[in-house]
Amino acid sequence: MDEFGAILRAREFVVRANQGSVPVRIEAYLEKVNCDLKVDSTLPIDEPGYSLKIGERNIIVVNGNDLSERRRFTACHELGHILLDLPSEHEDSPLWSYSRRPANEVYCDVFSAELLLPYRIFKPLADSEAIGFRALNDLAARFEVSLTATGSRFAAAVDAPCAFVLSEGGRVRYASRSKALRETGAWIVPSMLLPRGSLSEIARSGQKVDGEREIAADIWFSDWKRGGLLLEEARQLSQWDQTITLLWFEDDELPDVATDGEDDEEESGLKELDGTLPWPGKSRRRR
Numbered sequence: 154m155d156e157f158g159a160i161l162r163a164r165e166f167v168v169r170a171n172q173g174s175v176p177v178r179i180e181a182y183l184e185k186v187n188c189d190l191k192v193d194s195t196l197p198i199d200e201p202g203y204s205l206k207i208g209e210r211n212i213i214v215v216n217g218n219d220l221s222e223r224r225r226f227t228a229c230h231e232l233g234h235i236l237l238d239l240p241s242e243h244e245d246s247p248l249w250s251y252s253r254r255p256a257n258e259v260y261c262d263v264f265s266a267e268l269l270l271p272y273r274i275f276k277p278l279a280d281s282e283a284i285g286f287r288a289l290n291d292l293a294a295r296f297e298v299s300l301t302a303t304g305s306r307f308a309a310a311v312d313a314p315c316a317f318v319l320s321e322g323g324r325v326r327y328a329s330r331s332k333a334l335r336e337t338g339a340w341i342v343p344s345m346l347l348p349r350g351s352l353s354e355i356a357r358s359g360q361k362v363d364g365e366r367e368i369a370a371d372i373w374f375s376d377w378k379r380g381g382l383l384l385e386e387a388r389q390l391s392q393w394d395q396t397i398t399l400l401w402f403e404d405d406e407l408p409d410v411a412t413d414g415e416d417d418e419e420e421s422g423l424k425e426l427d428g429t430l431p432w433p434g435k436s437r438r439r440r
Contacts, residue, residue, distance in 0.1 A: 381408030
């Protein structure tokens with residue numbers, strides 16, 4: 154099993170469950186795997202839930218003290234364990250920490266995000282939004298998922314050149330990039346420190362940040378030869394010392410390749426499942 158395999162299996166399951174509403178109906182998923190959902194308010198705060206099998210029925214238990222969006226994510230995460238046949242590694246997997254999550258837990262997180270934010274439903278809505286945290290907040294509320302899950306999904310889905318970055322302890326732990334960025338070699342190095350002078354670094358320092366700011370693209374992208382300015386918006390999640398960042402080029406326009414005779418080659422990430430789509434012509438900057 155790998156991340157790409159988890160995505161494929163999740164998308165197949167969404168089709169089988171005939172999901173078409175927003176937010177998706179968790180009950181439709183549960184019915185497909187002969188599964189009951191239980192809510193247990195006696196679980197400790199750091200235990201979101203678990204799954205087990207009794208006879209022919211699967212049981213998923215979620216923490217009744219968690220917010221609704223957390224319980225929905227946990228239920229779909231546990232469906233990932235069931236459908237991908239992956240053993241749980243919760244004991245070594247802090248709920249709040251991305252950097253310390255074992256592979257099985259990451260794959261089930263990916264599976265859960267695919268179920269809660271189905272690609273064929275989410276993508277048209279994401280493409281219609283002006284890029285920014287306002288859009289992420291609106292979509293997160295509509296789909297009843299966390300801002301972090303929405304941001305990662307948004308950047309991966311949209312046609313515009315956009316990236317979502319999750320940092321922890323001042324270091325990049327995860328970056329989701331649109332196909333437009335991946336194809337130009339816009340690579341964000343894992344474990345790199347938040348760039349000096351970036352809005353994300355400022356937010357983590359405790360200073361108030363509001364709205365987007367322009368930032369040189371090459372402070373975020375490794376070996377970037379195109380130049381140009383990005384728009385950056387950031388939020389600090391102080392409880393977990395996490396920083397979430399949204400990066401994009403205004404009006405969907407990527408800077409031209411520098412004419413210095415050198416090729417700009419970089420890995421392009423996972424192969425897209427949907428093929429290449431044309432970029433929309435309208436401005437994506439929030440007004």
